Amino acid sequence: MKKLKFAVIGTGFWATYQLPAWFELESVELVALCNRTRARADDFAQRFDVQHVYENVDELLDRHADELDFVDIITDVDTHLYFTTKVAERQLDVICQKPMAPNLDAARQMVETCRQWGVRFYIHENFRWQAPIRQLKAVLDSGAIGEPFKANVSFCSAFPVFDNQPFLAQLDQFILTDIGSHILDICRFLFGEASSLYCQTTRVNPHIQGEDVANVLMRMHSGLVCNVAMSYASILEHEVFPQTLVTVEGSAGSVVLRRDFEIRTTVRRPDRSVDTQSQIARPPIYDWADPDYALVHASIVDCNRNLLTDLQGLGGAETTGGDNFETIRLVYAAYESARTNQVITL
Secondary structure, eight states: OOOEEEEEEOOSTTHHHHHHHHHTSSSEEEEEEEOSSHHHHHHHHHHHTOOEEESOHHHHHHHHTTTOSEEEEOSOGGGHHHHHHHHHHTTOEEEEESSOOSSHHHHHHHHHHHHHHTOOEEEEOOGGGSHHHHHHHHHHHHTTTOSEEEEEEEEEOOOOHHHHOGGGGGOSSOHHHHTHHHHHHHHHHHHOOEEEEEEEEEOOOTTSSSOSEEEEEEEETTSOEEEEEEESOOOOSSOOTTOOEEEEEETTEEEEEOGGGEEEEEEEOTTSOEEEEEEEOOOOOOTTSOGGGHHHHHHHHHHHHHHHHHHTTOOOOSSBHHHHHHHHHHHHHHHHHHHHTOOEEO
């Protein structure tokens, strides 16, 4: 199969890992880079052997639109609508970093713009592609624990995330947009769509602008009740960043995703005793990955592979713009619930 040619807009923190994740796949060729700070883009071009570098997106598209198959946007969320529109108007397929947009209206406009121009639109949402999350989903789909009726999903940490991404401290809306867009997407992946939610938020760290703690209670269409806890202020016995911990109870048993990728499945035997089986869903390790983020960085490769399969016309993309819009709906419904102290019906 021929290689698909692409360009990248944005050479910040996450591009450091998203680019080598693309290079783990054989069917792509990076043609050009664009970044508002030219020196930063030049550094990436030298590191990854990219010939064409720009600081203006129009110049990049004027010179290369005819040869490109898609563009990967890895920029700050406030620029996503602008760059998505620019790329879609050139009738190129779009991959955009999460979170999709800074508000629900902008997200809706991005989806509609790509639809109007007839281009495929994807969000690079990689948390659902983490090895332990995929294996947990396989356990649920197997029916081993029967019909799930309750779940607890936790991403609680004291990891100094602001050290390598200082801009996060300046966001008026922080944990629900940054981590919530990941964790609420995991909930959708595991349990389907939500019918209602209630949210409370807190700011513990006095040196940041937005909230660093959020608790979201959701009722899913299936009837399952899901409690989601997110925090960057939790000083715990075991620091598990960036792992998501999950407990699911079902009519015939339970499954728990514990720290260090252990999945324990408990079912009741015919004699009413219980049997627990354990497995380790360890992610692959790449030499370019940051050890602190290795779990996440491994999932970037699988997310890219899934999107590439669809770009090649083989179908199967999970995190399309239309799908991820439903995650963004949850994020901003959670903010509305926290603001009004009301249950939000979706």
